[in-house]
Amino acid sequence: MSNILTDKKILVTGGRGFLGSHIVKKLIERGVQPENIFSPSSSELDLRKPEDCESAVRGKEIIIHAAGITGDSQFHRDHPADIFYGNLIMGMELMEAAHRENVEKFVAIGSATEYPKSANMPFSEKEIWEGLPEPVHAPYALAKRALMAQGQAYRAQYGFHAIHLIMTSVYGDGARDESGPIPSLIKRIISAQRSGEDSVVVWGTGKPMRDFLYVDDAAEGIVLAAEKYDNPDPVNLGSGREISIKDAVGLIAEIIGFKGNLVFDATKPDGQMRRVLDISRAEQQFGFLAKTSLEEGLRKTIKWYNSQI
Numbered sequence: 001m002s003n004i005l006t007d008k009k010i011l012v013t014g015g016r017g018f019l020g021s022h023i024v025k026k027l028i029e030r031g032v033q034p035e036n037i038f039s040p041s042s043s044e045l046d047l048r049k050p051e052d053c054e055s056a057v058r059g060k061e062i063i064i065h066a067a068g069i070t071g072d073s074q075f076h077r078d079h080p081a082d083i084f085y086g087n088l089i090m091g092m093e094l095m096e097a098a099h100r101e102n103v104e105k106f107v108a109i110g111s112a113t114e115y116p117k118s119a120n121m122p123f124s125e126k127e128i129w130e131g132l133p134e135p136v137h138a139p140y141a142l143a144k145r146a147l148m149a150q151g152q153a154y155r156a157q158y159g160f161h162a163i164h165l166i167m168t169s170v171y172g173d174g175a176r177d178e179s180g181p182i183p184s185l186i187k188r189i190i191s192a193q194r195s196g197e198d199s200v201v202v203w204g205t206g207k208p209m210r211d212f213l214y215v216d217d218a219a220e221g222i223v224l225a226a227e228k229y230d231n232p233d234p235v236n237l238g239s240g241r242e243i244s245i246k247d248a249v250g251l252i253a254e255i256i257g258f259k260g261n262l263v264f265d266a267t268k269p270d271g272q273m274r275r276v277l278d279i280s281r282a283e284q285q286f287g288f289l290a291k292t293s294l295e296e297g298l299r300k301t302i303k304w305y306n307s308q309i
Contacts (some may be wrong), residue, residue, distance in 0.1 A: 005027065006031045006032055010027060011064070012066060013039070013040075013064070014065075014067030018172075020066040022218070023064055024037055030227075040056060048086060049093070053093040053094045053096070053097035057097045057098045059101075061105075062104060064226060066109045068090070068109070069087055070087075070111075072184060083143070091108065091144075091146070092146070105161045105163070110145075110167065111144055111167055112275055113133055113140060114148075114166060115133065116132060116133060118131050119131065121274050122211075123277050125166070125234050128145070150162075152232045163230065165221070166236045167218060168212065168238035168276075169211065169275075170213050171214065172216065173301060175301070181210070186256075186301060186302055186305050199261040199263050200258070201263045204270040206244060206245045206264045207244060208272065211238045211277055217291055218237060228285070228287070229285050239290040
């Protein structure tokens with residue numbers, strides 16, 4: 001199997017979404033011809049249907065599965081069944097269709113929420129099965145874990161080249177406000193500043209520590225793994241740096257120039273108190289290290305948001 005993507009026909013599911021569109025851009029930067037990249041919308045192909053998965057993979061050599069049903073914590077509380085069924089069926093049917101089509105490589109995009117609630121910090125890939133995920137995100141996380149198990153099983157029985165990438169929280173240009181804490185906070189603080197409000201309420205105590213990865217770095221890591229990594233073990237993709245929600249919000253407000261108060265509502269849930277990834281395997285296996293500092297990434301993201309208003 002060649003690790004060179006340039007001449008491959010590549011399916012990027014979710015390729016018109018936030019992360020997927022940056023993966024497509026990165027592939028083109030690598031020399032992949034745009035006409036060889038396929039990214040059907042959910043209205044064109046419903047990947048919960050086996051026949052649509054068969055259509056999606058037909059004639060493709062590489063699959064990067066970035067599509068998913070997810071959102072903020074409230075969305076996860078309100079839609080656990082939709083999240084579990086949709087993500088499980090999409091992944092399962094797509095990988096089965098890819099195996100039947102003799103696709104060369106299947107790159108599955110997972111999430112740091114797959115890790116057990118009680119896992120040691122930083123999260124190491126060897127601990128992924130050592131307990132249950134944090135309850136609110138468990139339906140999503142377990143569907144993603146099942147996709148990882150499917151890839152390992154297909155590799156063991158069929159020699160199918162499936163890899164599983166575990167993403168930390170990704171932010172950047174094009175992110176919807178429900179796609180993570182950073183986009184939501186940027187949008188709300190910009191809105192408060194423009195309307196002259198003197199405070200912004202932030203859910204939780206602000207104490208949880210998080211690892212935020214700028215989207216261009218995330219796409220670079222995914223494409224590097226597609227080119228160079230071929231192993232059944234999952235791989236973390238993160239920034240390798242952690243920051244408290246309180247400090248992240250303060251930095252966002254400073255860059256925007258918001259002079260009002262940041263009010264932390266401790267009656268709202270914090271979620272996991274720490275979520276940071278051990279990134280050593282990605283560096284060792286395919287040379288990935290995030291290049292964008294949080295401040296630089298936030299400045300680029302805020303500039304993009306302002307351009308959209």
